[in-house]
Amino acid sequence: MHAYRSHTCAALRESDAGTAVRLSGWVHRVRDHGGLLFIDLRDHYGITQIVADPDSPAFATAERLRSEWVVRVDGEVRHRPAETVNANLPTGAIEVFAASIDVLSEAQELPLPVFGELEYPEETRLKYRFLDLRRDRLHRNIVLRSQIIASIRRRMTDAGFMEFQTPILTASSPEGARDFLVPSRLHPGKFYALPQAPQQFKQLIMVAGFDRYFQIAPCFRDEDARADRSPGEFYQLDIEMSFVEQEDVFQAVEPIMRGLFEEFGAGRHVPDATFPRIPYAEAMLKYGSDKPDLRIPLEIVDLTEEFTDESVTFNAFKNVIAKGGVVRGIPAPGAASQPRSFFDKLNDWARKDMGAAGLGYVVLEDEEGALAGKGPIAKFIPAPVLARMAHKAGLKGGDALFFSCDQADRAAALAGQARVRIGRELGLQEEGTFRFCWVVDFPMFEWDEDNKKVEFSHNPFSMPQGGMEALLTQDPLTIKAYQYDIVCNGIELSSGAIRNHLPEIMYKAFEIAGYGPEVVEGKFGGMLNAFKYGAPPHGGIAPGVDRIVMLLAGEENIREVTLFPMNQRAQDLMMDAPAEVGAKQLRDVHIRVVKPEGN
16 A cells, blocks of 8 residues: 555545545544544545544544644545535545554644634735645635646647747846846846746747747736735736737637636636627726726716706816816616615715715606606706706616716726726626626827826837828827737736837837837847848737636635735745845845835
């Protein structure tokens, strides 16, 4: 028999009754039933119940066992008594009567119990992550992550893509986030950077003549943590394709995403045969976000024109509109039946959480065949105008209409958040589905108010719609790019683009953003030089693996699907990183530490 086990702790069934077996694992918990000891033995695969009675030679050892001790058990498989069968456990119809128990490793008093799913502070969970990972929910999430990545690789290979690995040590480039820098020992005063993404390398792979590339790629960005992104590092499904247009990328990616989410959706499904394509401007108007959650069947409408009507006397909105502001309407079907507290809470949320002046509203009622409004601002809106608003928003008596009034970007942000909040509180959010969409036609450039200049709004390597002619003849802020995001249930999984593969267009695009030829050549010289030797039209995308797993696992924080995440301050509490290093190591890489004052 094997030194440690003949079976795993999930393998035994009723058909194994009478068999001598050997199991190894962790003591999940011990229960004393009047001198009869029941031990739940756990390994990676599952749990088996071990029984020891006072007549067993294993009993003396069993009495000593504590949670998370590692033990080896020899014994015989028996049927459980009918009244003790656990239908929720794959091994619930059997138990192992222990003949001997050997302690392979003892555990100290636990700072974090493994049995049960009680919440513990982040600091404790991350410092003792190896214990946290033994807990059932987190353990299952990490197994799910492995299965999802394996499925991605199979699906990509079956679709004709080849996996290549790109360098981890590379040059720094201005891609929007801070780089992690690595000092060079052989080249004093010079630094490598860890890649924010394999962007330039995957484009160079296309220039090198490979047609369809993918990689489960590690990416490194020195930025603050968010619920949907770990600080420091994350993984993405990096994809690039040659001789493609935007639609070709969509056609390649959609089956991968649909199949993946159907395979691991646990009963949830992907209802759309083709993911909707939503222009960026339309997304911002209808949903107040470029990451629309399409499970909520509400669409925001523009009511600026209605509030400029001379018969409307609500000056609070009129004054904002006169300064270039807009009014967005958020429909709330059936909300007229809600108590006053429903409306008051939304108004308080808008003021306190969103920093807005408030969230005005009108409750719509049918009165003698006509539509009437009730609420704090209803008296300022004559019936004919109110009817136009209701028609535009698709509302009727018994519904309500909320208003967001501000400058366009702030009005959209409030309306978008309100749309989601109202939809959920009214029970309108579709459950059990994954609603995907593509957001397309992003602006190529945006205005940087802080620096008073035009800047890239998305990926600087994207092809502008209209090519060189657009760059030469259009207002930069009106130029759209072949850039796109894939969104699922209100979470952006990825950005992508058809790339700018022509050097002259790249020089001009960067010139508009305030970067001269010397900057382009200095930062992107390798890729730019390659483009001068024949580059195919190409494009790609890079869905975030962590976010995909987070959605499929039903988690709200990416930490719950990551093996060894850092905390919110980018610290690895388990390994004590970042940490100081010795003077010799610093001398080897020609570094002198100068700490900020006060540290």
